[in-house]
Amino acid sequence: MKIAFRADASTEIGTGHIMRCITLADAFKGTGGQCYFICRSIPQSLQDVIKSKGHSFFQLPHGPPFIAREDDVAHASWLGVNWEVDALHTAAVISGIEPDWIVLDHYALDHRWEKQVRGPQCKLIVIDDLFDRPHIADILLDQNLGRSRENYKDLVPRDCQVLAGPEFALLRPEFEKMRAISIERRKKPKLEKLLITMGGADKDNVSGWLIDFFEEATDLGLLSVTVVLGASAAHADSVKMKASTSVIDVYVLQNVNNMAELMKDTDLCIGAAGSTSWERACLGVPSIIFSLADNQKQIAVDLDKHKIAKQAQLWDAASLLEIVKHLRKAKNLTRLGINAAKLVDGLGAQKVVEHVESYNVKAI
The missing domain is CATH 3.40.50.2000 (Glycogen Phosphorylase B;)
Known part of the structure; x- marks a missing residue:
């Protein structure tokens, strides 16, 4: 199974998104998965961590600077470019990988980017905790306390699996x-x-x-x-x-x-x-x-x-x-x-992988 991760780490975003994606990638690798990181903004130290763990890394090229528009999501500027530019760059990398799953962990991106990037045979996992924009995810993960499917009922497809709560916290x-x-x-x-x-x-x-x-x-x-x-x-x-x-x-x-x-x-x-x-x-x-x-x-x-x-x-x-x-x-x-x-048992990453594997079996 091939899994492509789209996440960044910057002053605005912090390093948490990349770190939890690395944790999930390690769990996938433990079951034979091949993982690929696609990043636009990330310090060299985290690039080195990704590569040291045996995951592939792709640096997205520079693009025209972000220009604010009325239809932007709340944190659109954190991407550094407009979403269409990022979708074009990411899709070019995705086409060469042909992943089975894409994992998206980025506050600046929503369903419009997802439609442009995912292929017809590719499934999508979205990691989110803001519930402030729509997604076309097959699985959505929100590891925060008090979250439930109710938070995302109008933001994801009806058949989307919502994994909610700290039991799914992505810990090393x-x-x-x-x-x-x-x-x-x-x-x-x-x-x-x-x-x-x-x-x-x-x-x-x-x-x-x-x-x-x-x-x-x-x-x-x-x-x-x-x-x-x-x-x-x-x-x-x-x-x-x-x-x-x-x-x-x-x-x-x-x-x-x-x-x-x-x-x-x-x-x-x-x-x-x-x-x-x-x-x-x-x-x-x-x-x-x-x-x-x-x-x-x-x-x-x-x-x-x-x-x-x-x-x-x-x-x-x-x-x-x-x-x-x-x-x-x-x-x-x-x-x-x-x-x-009582809140967290440390097995969240394994639980997410199990849900993905179960999803794959049902799809056959």
């Missing part, structure tokens, strides 16, 4: 492997080690602000703070300099490949309410979350509402301090971890 295998160890570790709750992970770019330097916050909150009694930065972190040098002169123990790591281990060994994580929310949940890690993008706002609200994580307001030091003090109580820390662990 190491999270499921470390799940039991991480949960067991939390039976004796404490708040000594803190992990900060604000996503790949952290363009607003939330990591730097948090270091300043914990320097001033000396009465919290934390032993160490570890900050994880992505390869494309915009303020990496500033954060590293701040950590080197800090009065508290701050360790800065960049472009790590052992996130599951780092999360397993931490007592509390502070992060963005993006795809890493499901990684933390799988390991039962108590979390404080910030909404850093439009698609994270509802996730943050829902996770807080269901007592799976505590939502904090960005740049509000007073409220953050109250939340951290609340979680210094063992029972509060334990409750968050238990609720989180």
Whole structure:
């Protein structure tokens, strides 16, 4: 089976789309699938990751710059070109691959692009979480909490399979492997080690602000703070300099490949309410979350509402301090971890592959 992925990673989009597509591609490869990535905007570091895992990579050519129009979808500009240009470029690559499935993970594209790119014998998986534009998908995946087919009833064909909820969260295998160890570790709750992970770019330097916050909150009694930065972190040098002169123990790591281990060994994580929310949940890690993008706002609200994580307001030091003090109580820390662990089992990618294989069997 051949599977072509169309996704990007940029300052606006972040790296989450590419990372979850790589996870799904790895799962397909594990069952004999051949995977091909078609990208327009992606840093070299992620290109290298894709190739190192044995997947093929195609870089789309430059095109005329994006020109806004009245019929654009909400995030059309994130593509860098108009959708017709991207469809033409992508279709040229697709024709050479002749995939059985296309996986589309891009907020800037909708049913118009899909009609131009997919062939008559090719099936389509759309990964989405905004439910703000129509698709002609055969399978639609939305891994967010509280999602259901109802969110997409007017946006996809009636026979489209909607895989909704965190049970389908696309996590790398190491999270499921470390799940039991991480949960067991939390039976004796404490708040000594803190992990900060604000996503790949952290363009607003939330990591730097948090270091300043914990320097001033000396009465919290934390032993160490570890900050994880992505390869494309915009303020990496500033954060590293701040950590080197800090009065508290701050360790800065960049472009790590052992996130599951780092999360397993931490007592509390502070992060963005993006795809890493499901990684933390799988390991039962108590979390404080910030909404850093439009698609994270509802996730943050829902996770807080269901007592799976505590939502904090960005740049509000007073409220953050109250939340951290609340979680210094063992029972509060334990409750968050238990609720989180119930949400995600780490087998989402395998479940999606099983649905695709089942779909293929039915189509024969």
